Amino acid sequence: MPASFIDDYHAHPWHQVIFPLTGLLQSNIGNKCAIVPHNAMLYIPANTIHKSVAVTDTQFLAMYLNPNKMVEYGAEPKSCVVTPFIRELLLLLFEKQMVQPSESNIAHLLMVLRDQIAVASSYDIPLLTPSDPRLMAIFTQLKQQPDLSFALKEWARIVGASERTLTRLCVKEFDQSFSLWRQSLRLVLSLQLLSTNRSIQDIALELGYGSDSAYIFAFKKLFNQTPSKYRSESLSYGLKMHHLLR
Template sequence: MTLSGGTLTSHVGDRIFTVFEGNGLWMPAGVVHGGRATAGAEFHDALFAPDRTPFVFEEPKAIEMTPLLESLLAHLSRTDLDAPARARAESVVFDVVRPSARQFALQVPGDPRIDAIAAALLDDPADDRSLEEWARLLGASERTVTRAFRRATGLSFAQWRQMLRVHRALMLLSEGFDVMTVSETLGYAQPSSFIAAFRRVMGTTPGAFFEAAADLSS
């Protein structure tokens, strides 16, 4: 799948991928997935026969949509290509396709001890209940919850919630909501707190991030 404008969120097994403008998502054959694109986003499918694919990414992966790759995929979308012409174009695609430097996937825990927390936060990322409150609600110790998050996702509870909020922020910002509205929607007390959290995850501010994405796609 290739994306133009906005973001695409795809739920694949126990992970949630967020793909930005200027990128695509490589999906191996047979992988069940679902998702949604933000308003104004356009995405296109490019299908390749597994037996004619000389390499396989073992898992879904964001790929960089260079101008050359976009041109090749547009060429392959033609319905008048004969088999030899299609094979030649596909061989070039497989030669130039590269993983994107921006791989942004959120691991969903899949641990019955903390699945209720993940489900509640996926439904409402602004839920600001503390680790202590969640542990008390689940009848578990804070240490148990912390270890479960670390083991299942590689992140602490606070880090996982922050990552989830940034995933949601990317979608909201792509739909045209301003930083203040996104900050309030996601439960931050001040826009500056949201911007700082975004920078910790993405390495830059929301404004700079989307400016860079626009430059890459232009």
Template sequence: MLILLPFRQQPGKADTMMDTVDPDGVEQPAFVIGEHHETLDEPLGAFRRARLIHASAGVLIVRTETGRWVVPPGHALWIPAGVLHRLSATGPVRFCSLYAGADAVPLPFHSIAVVPDRLVAALLSAAADLPHDKPFDEPAARLVQVLLDRLPGLPVAPLGLNWPRDPRALRIADALSSNPADSAVLEDLAAAAGVTARTAARLFVKETGQTFGQWRQQLRLLAAVEHLGAGASVTQVAPEVGYSDVSSFIAVFRDAFGDTPARYFR
């Protein structure tokens, strides 16, 4: 079971509006493009505007050179202008992307996951129906401006994970991403990666900002979010991400996300 793939482009099939609309070729300072795919493997790329990606159905996986994010339905990811990223989904997914210049929205210059409220979700959907090939009329411009004004106040969601770049730590990260339920201790994982446990522990703190234990727990939680968001049950997901006891998994999930899995995806 592959949850979070290494950062590399892979071939795939997608039916997408991106085939006919180049975001960098649109003259509007801020606009929204809607997309629907049966599966998705978006090519690695970056845009001259920042991008807010909002999933309304299905689960998106977003990778950059330094991080991984899981974007379940009802959540969104902010990616600054110029940041290389790649989107993928193993099943049907519907989402829209807001593209906005850096001066249009006062959001951070780093990627963050946020939780849009119902109004923002509705505004994104309405803005996706606006034409991109001509200037907005006054009502359309007002709609987009209201959308932009509401973005800075959205709550942040802990749906990301910093990814190590040192080859030694990367080998450990990639091994665990292919099997989040792996219960091997760091000593064994480090030995398989050709590094001492002490060095591996130091590398994870230096490159991810988390201890190895914290990093692995977040990896497992994001794997759980991916599968729960796609409709899997808690009893199915818990053992797949390394928890033999469902109650323990629910407790860890609640501590991380502030709610039980059932309420989080309601």
């Protein structure tokens, strides 16, 4: 999916597991939203109406699970952390579907996947993409120039709204302040930059942070790991998946 591509509301007759290779995906499921980066996956139950939006250029794999066969999965959608074990399990299932293993073999692996999804930590990254056109104008500009340091007063003048209106809209759409929403956006955008060879310091400066330590602190608070650890794990994962797809 290219950046800003929208796969509008639809449903699948089978359960779906989505896990990305590159980029960032936002899924809207009912009144819930989930951002799915490299170290997360999203489980969507069968016949659940959902919409997907590519925040950046995104490549992902989708696994479909028959709800009427082998294993009974949960009825609620879930965005969760992909542990190294879950990652290897997903890779194994994806590889095995190409060689047509026995049903009993697949059934046991799918039971393990079901149990792992059930016990995995939920991954609640704040919603990024707004619906209000004034916030969307800010969102589009910050995606292109995340280091912009305009104060709320300046943004209000640019988009033709009062500071009070923008503050109210951020609380309504994201349940957080404008500054926290902007920081979340910068941090999520940095996931894409971490797939390059650029230094942590360069990435921090491009995002508008005064130092790499400030960026590392904010990143760890949101993602529960350092940028360096995320980079090493996601790159290793990406290399495995690209090798598997060849």
